[in-house]
Amino acid sequence: xxxxxxxxxxxxxxxxxxxxxxxxxxxxxxxxxxxxxxxxxxxxxxxxxxxxxxxxxxxxxxxxxxxxxxxxxxxxxxxxxxxxxxxxxxxxxxxxxxxxxxxxxxxxxxxxxxxxxxxxxxxxxxxxxxxxxxxxxxxxxxxxxxxxxxxxxxxxxxxxxxxxxxxxxxxxxxxxxxxxxxxxxxxxxxxxxxxxxxxxxxxxxxxxxxxxxxxxxxxxxxxxxxxxxxxxxxxxxxxxxxxxxxxxxxxxxxxxxxxxxxxxxxxxxxxxxxxxxxxxxxxxxxxxxxxxxxxxxxxxxxxxxxxxxxxxxxxxxxxxxxxxxxxxxxxxxxxxxxxxxxxxxxxxxxxxxxxxxxxxxxxxxxxxxxxxxxxxxxxxxxxxxxxxxxxxxxxxxxxxxxxxxxxxxxxxxxxxxxxxxxxxxxxxxxxxxxxxxxxxxxxxxxxxxxxxxxxxxxxxxxxxxxxxxxxxxxxxxxxxxxxxxxxxxxxxxxxxxxxxxxxxxxxxxxxxxxxxxxxxxxxxxxxxxxxxxxxxxxxxxxxxxxxxxxxxxxxxxxxxxxxxxxxxxxxxxxxxxxxxxxxxxxxxxxxxxxxxxxxxxxxxxxxxxxxxxxxxxxxxxxxxxxxxxxxxxxxxxxxxxxxxxxxxxxxxxxxxxxxxxxxxxxxxxxxxxxxxxxxxxxxxxxxxxxxxxxxxxxxxxxxxxxxxxxxxxxxxxxxxxxxxxx
Numbered sequence: 001x002x003x004x005x006x007x008x009x010x011x012x013x014x015x016x017x018x019x020x021x022x023x024x025x026x027x028x029x030x031x032x033x034x035x036x037x038x039x040x041x042x043x044x045x046x047x048x049x050x051x052x053x054x055x056x057x058x059x060x061x062x063x064x065x066x067x068x069x070x071x072x073x074x075x076x077x078x079x080x081x082x083x084x085x086x087x088x089x090x091x092x093x094x095x096x097x098x099x100x101x102x103x104x105x106x107x108x109x110x111x112x113x114x115x116x117x118x119x120x121x122x123x124x125x126x127x128x129x130x131x132x133x134x135x136x137x138x139x140x141x142x143x144x145x146x147x148x149x150x151x152x153x154x155x156x157x158x159x160x161x162x163x164x165x166x167x168x169x170x171x172x173x174x175x176x177x178x179x180x181x182x183x184x185x186x187x188x189x190x191x192x193x194x195x196x197x198x199x200x201x202x203x204x205x206x207x208x209x210x211x212x213x214x215x216x217x218x219x220x221x222x223x224x225x226x227x228x229x230x231x232x233x234x235x236x237x238x239x240x241x242x243x244x245x246x247x248x249x250x251x252x253x254x255x256x257x258x259x260x261x262x263x264x265x266x267x268x269x270x271x272x273x274x275x276x277x278x279x280x281x282x283x284x285x286x287x288x289x290x291x292x293x294x295x296x297x298x299x300x301x302x303x304x305x306x307x308x309x310x311x312x313x314x315x316x317x318x319x320x321x322x323x324x325x326x327x328x329x330x331x332x333x334x335x336x337x338x339x340x341x342x343x344x345x346x347x348x349x350x351x352x353x354x355x356x357x358x359x360x361x362x363x364x365x366x367x368x369x370x371x372x373x374x375x376x377x378x379x380x381x382x383x384x385x386x387x388x389x390x391x392x393x394x395x396x397x398x399x400x401x402x403x404x405x406x407x408x409x410x411x412x413x414x415x416x417x418x419x420x421x422x423x424x425x426x427x428x429x430x431x432x433x434x435x436x437x438x439x440x441x442x443x444x445x446x447x448x449x450x451x452x453x454x455x456x457x458x459x460x461x462x463x464x465x466x467x468x469x470x471x472x473x474x475x476x477x478x479x480x481x482x483x484x485x486x487x488x489x490x491x492x493x494x495x496x497x498x499x500x501x502x503x504x505x506x507x508x509x510x511x512x513x514x515x516x517x518x519x520x521x522x523x524x525x526x527x528x529x530x531x532x533x534x535x536x537x538x539x540x541x542x543x544x545x546x547x548x549x550x551x552x553x554x555x556x557x558x559x560x561x562x563x564x565x566x567x568x569x570x571x572x573x574x575x576x577x578x579x580x581x582x583x584x585x586x587x588x589x590x591x592x593x594x595x596x597x598x599x600x601x602x603x604x605x606x607x608x609x610x611x612x613x614x615x616x617x618x619x620x621x622x623x624x625x626x627x628x629x630x631x632x633x634x635x636x637x638x639x640x641x642x643x644x645x646x647x648x649x650x651x652x653x654x655x656x657x658x659x660x661x662x663x664x665x666x667x668x669x670x671x672x673x674x675x676x677x678x679x680x681x682x683x684x685x686x687x688x689x690x691x692x693x694x695x696x697x698x699x700x701x702x703x704x705x706x707x708x709x710x711x712x713x714x715x716x717x718x719x720x721x722x723x724x725x726x
Contacts, residue, residue: 050350053359059537063295066323081379097406116151126163146271249325282321342384394441398458553585
C-alpha cells in the first residue's frame with residue numbers, strides 16, 4: 001500500500017511540476033501572441049496643399065519649429081516623395097495603390113460633379129487592413145478624421161464601405177476651417193448650371209420650402225459600429241464656431257486611448273485641411289493654453305504679433321497650430337502603454353504642392369503643375385519602427401510615389417498579392433522600397449550602402465497623366481502629363497495651373513494642352529528667385545542641398561551673368577534631374593541624343609496610356625451631378641430642411657429624367673420628410689441622431705483570439721486533471 005501511495009504521490013507531484021512548467025509556457029506564449037500583434041500600427045498625417053518652401057526642415061523660410069524638431073530626431077526624411085498634382089488624385093492614388101490615372105480618380109471630386117475613384121476596379125487598402133474573416137484576417141481598427149474627397153455620390157465610395165470603422169469625416173469636400181454648415185444657392189449653384197423650372201406650381205412650392213433660396217447640405221459624418229459589428233455612418237451637427245482641427249485631434253486622441261494592441265493593430269487616417277485656402281486665423285489657445293505665434297509674426301513683419309493683415313503670417317500660424325495637434329497625437333501614441341510604440345510607423349506628408357500664399361521654392365510652380373513644385377512634397381517618417389532603423393535623422397534620396405505606400409504597408413504586414421483580395425498595380429510590385437529605405441538608413445558602412453540599390457531596387461520611374469480622351473495610345477490627347485525615368489523628366493503638354501476638365505478638342509493646341517507662363521523668376525541674372533530662394537535654401541540645408549535641389553546649369557548661368565530664356569507653350573519639355581533638380585534648364589530637343597531620350601520616354605507614356613481609367617473625368621452629366629448632391633443629403637424631420645432623395649441610383653443611364661422631374665420628386669420626398677419621423681433601424685441607432693453612441697453601442701464583439709486563448713487554457717487544465725486522477 002505504501003508503494004501505491006508513494007506512486008500516487010509521485011504522480012501528483014510530477015503532475016504539479018508539469019502543470020507549473022506548462023502554465024508558465026502557456027502564459028508566456030499567450031502573452032507574446034496576445035500583447036503584441038506583428039502587424040504595425042500605421043498613423044498617416046497629411047497636410048492639404050503644402051510645399052517644400054513651407055517647412056524649415058526642407059530649407060524654407062517658413063518657421064515650423066515643431067515639424068523641424070520632429071525631423072531632427074530619429075526620423076527618415078524622404079527628399080523625393082512625389083504626390084499627384086491635385087488633392088483627389090493623390091488621395092485616390094494613396095488608398096488604391098495605383099497611379100491616379102489608373103484608379104479612375106484623376107480630377108477633383110467636387111460635390112456637384114458625382115466624381116470618384118473606380119470602386120469596381122480597385123480595393124482600398126483599409127478594406128484589406130480591416131478584414132476580419134479567414135485565416136489571413138488582419139483585424140485592424142481603421143479610423144478616418146477630416147477630408148475624404150474621392151467620391152460621395154455612391155455608398156460604395158464612402159469610407160465606411162471601404163474599411164473604415166470609426167471616425168469623423170467631411171463628406172462633400174468643400175470646407176472651411178470652422179465647422180460651419182455648407183449650403184447650396186439654388187439660383188447660382190443649381191439653376192445656373194442645370195436649367196430653370198418652367199412649371200410655375202413646382203417653382204412656387206420650391207420657393208415656399210426654401211424662401212431664402214438656400215439648400216443646406218450635411219458636411220460631417222460620424223462612422224461607428226453597430227451592435228453586430230458592421231460599420232455605418234450618420235450625420236452630425238457640430239458647433240459652428242468649433243475649429244475643425246480641434247475636433248479632429250480630440251477625435252483621434254479618443255480613438256488612440258481606446259486602442260489595445262493585444263487585440264488589434266490600428267490605422268489612423270488623419271486628413272487635414274491645413275493650409276488649403278481660403279485662409280482663416282487659427283485659435284489663440286488650445287485647451288486653455290495660449291498659442292505662441294510670435295515666430296510667424298516676426299518672420300512676416302506682423303504688427304504687434306497680429307497676423308490678420310498678412311496672408312503669409314496667417315498661413316504660417318495655421319501650419320503651426322496644426323503641428324501642435326500632430327505633436328499631441330504622437331505624444332499620446334508613444335505614452336499609451338497598450339500601444340506598441342516599437343511597432344508603430346508615422347508618416348507626415350502633403351497631398352500636393354502649395355497654393356497661394358504657400359511656397360514650393362526652390363522648386364518651380366505650385367499645386368496643379370507637373371513641374372516638381374506641384375508634385376514633390378515634404379515628408380518625414382517617425383515612430384518606433386523608424387527608431388529601430390536609424391540612430392539619428394536620415395535622408396533618403398531615392399524616389400517614392402504616393403501610391404507606393406499601399407504596397408509598403410502591405411510588405412510591412414507581410415501580405416502578398418494573390419490577384420484577388422489584394423489588387424496591386426503591376427508598376428508597384430516588388431520594388432522593395434521599404435527594404436531599400438532600411439538599408440540606406442540603417443548603416444553607415446559604405447560597403448553596405450553601395451549594395452543597397454543592388455540588393456533592394458528603388459523606384460526609377462514615375463508617371464502622372466491627364467488625358468482629354470483615352471483613344472488608344474495617342475499622346476496627342478495628353479495634357480499635364482509627366483514621366484520621370486532614370487534621372488530624366490519629360491513633360492507633355494504641361495501647364496502651370498489646375499485643369500479640372502478636359503478642354504474642348506476643337507480649341508487651339510495651346511489652349512487644349514495648357515501652357516507654361518513666362519516665368520519671370522528665371523528670366524534674368526541675380527533675380528529675386530536666385531538670391532533669396534535658391535541661395536537661402538542652399539545656406540539653410542548646407543551639405544544636403546546639392547542632392548535635393550542642386551542645379552549645375554542654373555548656377556553656371558548666374559555665375560556667367562547669362563540669361564535663362566523663359567519658355568512659353570511647348571508640347572514637350574525635357575529635364576536632366578540628375579544635374580538640374582529644380583527644372584531650370586530645359587534640354588535642347590534639337591540635339592539628337594536628347595530627342596532620342598524624349599522619344600523613349602514618350603513611348604513609355606503611350607504604353608501607360610492604354611491603362612488610363614478616368615471614367616468620370618470626360619464631362620459629367622449635369623443632371624447626374626445635381627442628383628449626386630441630393631443623394632448625399634439626409635432626410636430630417638427636425639426643421640433643418642436636409643433632404644434625402646432615393647428615387648434614382650443611376651440617373652446617368654436614364655435620359656428621360658429631367659431637372660424639373662428631379663425637383664418634383666425632391667420636393668415630394670421633402671414633404672414626406674417634413675411629415676414623418678424616420679424609424680430607427682433594429683441594428684443601429686437612428687441615423688438622424690446627432691448624439692454620441694453609448695458605450696454598449698460602440699463596444700466591439702469579443703475578440704476571437706481571446707476565445708482561442710481561453711480554449712487553450714481550458715483544454716490544458718482538463719488534460720492535467722485527467723492525468724492526475726487517472
